[in-house]
Amino acid sequence: MSLETQKPAQPVPDRRPGPVRLHRPLLFVAAVTAAGFLFTLAGLVADDRTLGGAPVWLKPMKFTLSFGIYAITLAWLLPRFRKGRRVAWWAGTALAAALLAELGAISFQAARGHYSHFNTMTPVDAQVIQVMTVGVLALYLGNLILIVVLLLRDHALEPELRWAFRFGLLIAFAGMVEGFFMNVPTAAQKAAAQAGQPTLIGAHTVGVPDGGPGLPVTGWSTIGGDLRIPHFLAMHALQLLPLVALALRALSRRRPALGATATRVRLVLVAAGGYAGIVALTTWQAYRAQPLFRPDATTLAALAALVVLVAAAALIVVSAGRSADRRI
Known part of the structure; x- marks a missing residue:
């Protein structure tokens, strides 16, 4: 066979996995919290109001920092699942929406100079609590899905890292449940309500x-x-x-x-x-x-x-x- 009639060799396809992207809704939350952290820092400097003995913008600052760390961690983790990727994406998106709702409610109340947690003293405060309750329930459900459906079935990560995330999510979920017990009224509050x-x-x-x-x-x-x-x-x-x-x-x-x-x-x-x-x-x-x-x-x-x-x-x-x- 002449060289002119030979078929060119077919290139071998590159089967190496491409770079794993971050979960975009959670990445958006991380960006919002970064901007919110700077905003609350400015609030601490410019706004001298206090609530319960603390600056009104201190609580939103702490929550923006905590939520940002949490969001960027899950934004990195969720795309690395091999099983249930669609479930992981939707669970992460629900968590992103819940985090934004919680952060928005806390910041809104800080701007008003009102307590965000435990506060039902006015109709507006009661509506804010309802929003935060829905957000908390979404956080509970989203984390529970990741624990039960994904982390207990998926084996994409290295073993030691996989077990670290499994127990990290379990302990974090326990921490969320602990937050529920803070909403139990004290004896003095019960007496006042009665x-x-x-x-x-x-x-x-x-x-x-x-x-x-x-x-x-x-x-x-x-x-x-x-x-x-x-x-x-x-x-x-x-x-x-x-x-x-x-x-x-x-x-x-x-x-x-x-x-x-x-x-x-x-x-x-x-x-x-x-x-x-x-x-x-x-x-x-x-x-x-x-x-x-x-x-x-x-x-x-x-x-x-x-x-x-x-x-x-x-x-x-x-x-x-x-x-x-x-x-x-």
Whole structure:
């Protein structure tokens, strides 16, 4: 066969996966929160109004920062699912809408100089609470879908990172549920409501009224228990546990004891158990009306026991990994 009649060779198709894009609705939320964070910072400087002893724009600032971190984490995570991509997209979109609704309601109330949470004292306040309730329910449902339908079935991520996100979502969901208990009226609020007096419904401090002395920036009570502490810690397990997994992978390049994937997965599980223990411990401490940095002997003993258990479990896991390497 002459060279003129030979067919040109067909190019081999490139089957390598393309770059994974971020979830756009959640990415939009992250952009909105970045702009909102700058706006609330300006509000803290320009607006000297206070509410409950704190600047009116402090609460929106904290929520924009927290929601932004949460949104960008899920915007990165959701497109990496192999199974149920459509479900993941819609769940993420519902979460994006819920985050925007919550943030809009909180910012609207701050501009009015009114409480956003626990507040049904005027018709407008009651309508805002209804919007926030729908948003919270959407957050619950969206996270539950990701936990049950996706993370328990999908195996797209590396094992240690997959387990970190699984437990991160589970602990974050528990933190959302903890937020529900802040809406339970106190005895004084029940009495005021029965007397027909306008009152807030719910509180985040235990043993003292809301609005007392608090830590800088966070506002967490320094004279009583504060349910916002375990709520905050639980919500950000979704970022901290994956960081533990990534740190273990980075260390495994220099530490042979961490070279096995199974060892790193077990250490992530130990970290998740310890983190859940911290959330439970701070919840227990708050309900006993203790400030975070003024624990009694019982709380300190429980913390010490938790630290010992986590450290012992981590040592056992690492030692088992080393023993397996020697047998090989």
